[in-house]
Amino acid sequence: MPTIQTIDINAWYGTKQALKNISLEIEEHSITAFIGPSGCGKSTFIRIFNRMNDYIEGFKMEGQVLIDRQDINAKEVRVEELRQRVGIVFQKPNPFPKSIFENVAYGLRIQGINDKKVLSEVVEKSLMRAALWDEVKDDLNHPALSLSGGQQQRLCIARTLAVEPKIILMDEPASALDPISTSKIEDLATELKENYTIIIVTHNMQQAARISDKTAFFYMGEMIEYDKTTDLFTNPRHERTENYITGRFG
Amino acid sequence: MNSIRKNRITDTLFNYLGIASTMFGLIMLAIFITNILIDGIARIDWQFLTSLPSRKPERAGILTAWTGTAWILGLTAVFAIPLGVAAGIYLEEYGKKNKLGTIIEINITNLAGVPSIIYGLLGLEIFVRILHFGASLMAGAFTLALLILPIIIVATREAIRAVPSSLREASFGMGATKWQTIWHQVLPAASGGILTGIILSLSRAVGETAPLIVIGALAYVPFVAKTPLDEFTVLPMQIFNWTSRPQHGFIINAAAAIIILLVLTFIMNGIAIYLRNRWQKRVKW
DSSP states (O other), X not given: OEEXXXXXXXXXXXXXXXXXXXXXXXXXXXXXXXXXXXXXXXXXXXXXXXXXXXXXXXXEEEEEEEETTEETTSTTOOHHHHHHHEEEEOSXXXXXXXXXXXXXXXXXXXXXXXXXXXXXXXXXXHHHHTTOHHHHTTOTTSBGGGSOHHHHHHHHHXXXXXXXXXXXXXXXXXXXXXXXXXXXXXXXXXXXXXXSEEEEEOSOHHHHHHHOSEEEEEETTEEEEEEEHHHHHHSOSSXXXXXXXXXXXX | OHHHHHHHHHHHHHHXXXXXXXXXXXXXXXXXXXXXXXXXXXXXXXXXXXXXXXXXXXXXXXXXXXHHHHHHHHHHHHHHHHHHHHHHHIIIIISOOSHHXXXXXXXXXXXXXXXXXXXXXXXXXXXXIISOOOSBHHHHHXXXXXXXXHHHHHHHHHHHXXXXXXXXXXXXXXXXXXXXXXXXXXXXXXHHHHHHHHHHHHHHHHHOOHHHXXXXXXXXXXSOOOSTTSBOOOHHHHHHHHHTSSSHHHHHHHHHHHHHHHHHHHHHHHHHHHHHHHXXXXXXX
16 A cells, blocks of 8 residues: 555746656655656655645645645645654755754654653664664764764754654755765665655665665656666666666766 | 056055055054043042042042943843844744835835934834833833844844754754744854844944933933933933033043943943854854
8 A cells, every 4th residue: 555645746936847747656665766867856846745845935736645645735734743754854964053962852852742761762762773873872962063974964864763754755865975974874774664664866876776666767847757666777668767877868 | 467567566555555444443443542541541440430420520420320321221122132033033934025025124224224313203202202201211221222123133134044944944844833943943043143133232222322312311310210210321421411511520530431331332242243253153054
């Protein structure tokens, strides 16, 4: 049964159409990669799943996004609850200018949970799941901004995990990182797949091929092809997809 | 070849011109401060700080003036800071960025440049006459609060605007509401800039004389203000009053009071600069 389903998504920035008639289904506990050249709409699309576009001026959207069969744009849906279920990790690591501990605890604190014991447990568990615990366990009170870029990004993942989401959106999570940090993030994504549904936007096609189960190729706001990753990369059905993955453009 | 030499000469010329301009300002300031110090420093003692005004210069003091300045400073801060910061937050975070917003923004920036005496007239009409505060601390503080409100609003907006959107997105992405995001992330990140603006605006308020004269504050107040509805005087008015007296003793008193006022404003500006430097160092995302 698909966890996520989109039906005929169209979106605009002002008068410029950014997404055209996109319908797809995403299975539970899988990694889905969105690839395509810059400006193709993949980042706009991933941000639809937790309504991060709401604050962008001039953004307009039509169509339905169903998560566990519920329309997330329905009036009765509280966007704050939605974002606790659908977490997001951004391209540039953006920890809060607070301590490592407070970064991970933030999601709980804003829900009104301030019990020190509960927070400590969640912080430890989340940092472990994000494969960061061993590196920072003695420095939990240090500022998060003193960590390296790769560590900051894993901290951002830990922060997202702390509120127990079901779905994690990753918008080019490794594009600002060095190869070693990148491979750590990739390993992490593969591990997290056991318990979470992951959608990842990436410019790096090897990355998509390495870690994702399914891949969607976007071009000029359209979803050209959506298939099992192995099929899409070895046997693309569309010429555009083939040209892109073989590096002939983009 | 020729043009390179010419450019070199122009370069050197402007270098010296720049140095000369800078020195001019600094030297003038140095002369002024030295003069004041020579005249007044010997006059500053405990008696000077704790005496009421008097007709005899050697018995006169600035007790009513500096307590009045302290009252005004405190009351103005209490009125202006919450209003200014809240307005800045609203305009930057909640207000729609449409034509009306632009008009409001331009007007607030312009208000920051309106001569202070105009604010005095506004204060006289609204606070002294319509609200019947009289020439009291309340009327003075409200008038000065109006005067510095635009500065605080503009400083708040600029500080908030300097907070990177990635920080907001991170907070929203965690499921925080708009207010939680503002309270936990935006305001702490902007606090250095906001505080700097507040202190600079208050140090301007401390030096203002014209609007207080207009609302009817007196230079001669024979008692220390006890409630916000009391009459008052402030340091700049006391200085203004003394410099217009014929006896030499009052000129010395004025110089001494100027030193106190200068020290006060230098301290406030110093704190503002310190905060700004600390804030700039911290803001590296």
